Amino acid sequence: MLNLALLDQLHGEEAEHRAHPLFRSRHLNTAIIIKHRLRANERAAAKGGRLNATKVVLPFEIRNLRLGGQTFFVGEPGQEAMLRETAGLSVEDLKHDQRVLAQIDMLPSLDPFLLREQLRRNGSSAANTYFNISQADLQRMLAFVAAEIRQLVSLALGMGGDESAGRLAEALLSTHLDDRLEPLRLTLRLEGDAFREGVFCWKGFLYYKWMRGELMADVARVVKEIDRLRITGPRDRPSMEYIAATQEKVRQNLRIEMAAAKQSIDDYDRMFDELITHSKANAFRDFLLSAPAKFVQLGERLGAAAHVASFWRFRFPDLLSLVVTIEEALDILQDFESGLSGAA
Numbered sequence: 272m273l274n275l276a277l278l279d280q281l282h283g284e285e286a287e288h289r290a291h292p293l294f295r296s297r298h299l300n301t302a303i304i305i306k307h308r309l310r311a312n313e314r315a316a317a318k319g320g321r322l323n324a325t326k327v328v329l330p331f332e333i334r335n336l337r338l339g340g341q342t343f344f345v346g347e348p349g350q351e352a353m354l355r356e357t358a359g360l361s362v363e364d365l366k367h368d369q370r371v372l373a374q375i376d377m378l379p380s381l382d383p384f385l386l387r388e389q390l391r392r393n394g395s396s397a398a399n400t401y402f403n404i405s406q407a408d409l410q411r412m413l414a415f416v417a418a419e420i421r422q423l424v425s426l427a428l429g430m431g432g433d434e435s436a437g438r439l440a441e442a443l444l445s446t447h448l449d450d451r452l453e454p455l456r457l458t459l460r461l462e463g464d465a466f467r468e469g470v471f472c473w474k475g476f477l478y479y480k481w482m483r484g485e486l487m488a489d490v491a492r493v494v495k496e497i498d499r500l501r502i503t504g505p506r507d508r509p510s511m512e513y514i515a516a517t518q519e520k521v522r523q524n525l526r527i528e529m530a531a532a533k534q535s536i537d538d539y540d541r542m543f544d545e546l547i548t549h550s551k552a553n554a555f556r557d558f559l560l561s562a563p564a565k566f567v568q569l570g571e572r573l574g575a576a577a578h579v580a581s582f583w584r585f586r587f588p589d590l591l592s593l594v595v596t597i598e599e600a601l602d603i604l605q606d607f608e609s610g611l612s613g614a615a
Contacts, residue, residue, distance in 0.1 A: 273304040273381045275401075276333040282400040291398040293390075294371060295364040298357050303328040303340075306381055306578075323578075323606065325376040329357060345376040371395065379610065380574030382482075384475040388563045399467070403446050404478060415481045416440040422547045429454070444474060459556045472562035476539045479569050483532050486573065489580035490529055494522050496583070499593050506597045514597075517604040524611035525579065528572045535569040575610045582606075 275293065279301045282288040294300040307326040330340040341357065343350055350372075354365060374393050378385055383402040390397055404412070417433065417440040424436045442451035448467060456466050498518045502511070539558070546555040586603070587593050595603070 272306070273375075273386070275299075276301045276303060276330055278400060279333060282398075285398075285400065287398040288400045291396050293395070293397040293401050294368045296354065296360055296368050298329050299327070299354070299368055299372075301330065301333045303330065304375065304381065306379075307344075323610070325372070327372070345372045378574075379571050380577065382478070382570055382574065384471075384478060384566060385570040385574065387471075388567050391563075399471075400446065402471075404444060404474065408478075409444055411485075412444060412478070412481050413437070413440055415484070416444060416477050419477060419480070423543075426547055443470065443477075458552050459559075460552060461556060465560065469556060469559040472559045472566070475562060475566045475570075476536070479532070479566060479573055480536050480539070482573050482577070483529070483536060486577055486580055487529070489584055490525055490576055493580055493583045494525055496587065496590070496593060497522055499590070500600055501594045502597050502600055503594055504596050510597055510601060514600050514604060517608050521579070521604065521607045521611060524608075525576060528576045528611060532569055532572045532576075535565060538565070578610055579607050 278288075292300045294302075305326040305328070307324055325345040326342060327345060328340045328342050331338045341353070343353055351365070351369065354360065354368065360368065370393070371390065374389050374395075375381070375386070378389055383404060387397075387399075387402040417436040420439060420443070421433070421436040424439055438451055439455070442449060443455075448470060452470065455470075456462075459466070459469060461469050498515075500514075500518070502514070542555050542558040545551040582603075
């Protein structure tokens with residue numbers, strides 16, 4: 272979920288946020304955007320008979336979301352008319368916002384690193400405040416990041432102790448760069464925008480490394496349980512054969528996605544080790560500055576695996592719940608199959 276209403280409350284008075292909005296429509300720029308698995312009754316509104324869509328909620332009152340709001344799916348037939356009516360945009364601004372929505376709709380998830388890179392590649396100049404790690408993930412990541420950079424703190428930056436690692440981790444993951452990162456900037460020999468870009472990309476790799484660790488147990492559970500689904504009610508042979516084949520395909524593709532993600536993270540680990548053990552700051556700096564091209568595919572792989580794992584955990588909380596009708600089994604497996612590329 273991308274909660275633009277909350278970002279408006281947190282950063283709406285900041286000059287950069289005001290000067291470089293994600294959308295030109297005030298209504299869209301305070302919307303809530305959700306990657307949403309479509310229910311059967313919602314698929315007619317979404318385009319192409321798809322199983323997942325991007326849902327946009329335009330709150331009636333951004334400081335009181337309980338009042339609800341107007342909703343639509345990106346790409347649904349009435350989208351342009353709705354935006355024209357609610358947003359009051361010029362033709363040019365409407366085209367801009369429709370284009371940004373379409374770019375967001377192409378993404379498998381709304382994580383900040385994929386989102387920023389997708390928009391940047393398509394000419395967006397949205398403020399950096401739109402691409403921050405969520406507060407919940409931040410709190411869960413802090414200890415992980417502190418442990419990751421402890422060696423750097425003691426060996427490369429000349430600082431000691433867990434407390435220093437914790438402070439640097441907080442600074443590295445925070446919204447704004449501050450003086451706590453000055454030793455890091457000097458170590459990497461980066462200035463201005465290049466330093467901001469380097470820190471953003473470093474956060475990206477740390478985020479995906481942490482995310483992969485968080486996913487491992489849930490993905491392993493899907494791999495173990497997917498062929499234990501119990502089909503109830505009427506069934507037919509072609510559907511049962513498709514289910515059996517797709518269960519195996521999903522299992523294999525999950526393994527491929529996670530192994531490929533590990534390979535990308537191993538590349539990062541090798542470069543970071545070069546910085547720590549051989550003081551090769553230039554090599555690590557160059558790696559970070561070329562990182563967007565590297566972590567887009569990494570984020571897409573982990574986003575697809577996270578979708579499968581989180582839905583499985585939600586729909587099947589224990590072994591006793593592994594019971595579905597043939598229609599639901601087909602629905603779930605088609606969704607999983609479409610999201611997992613399985614490309615090495």
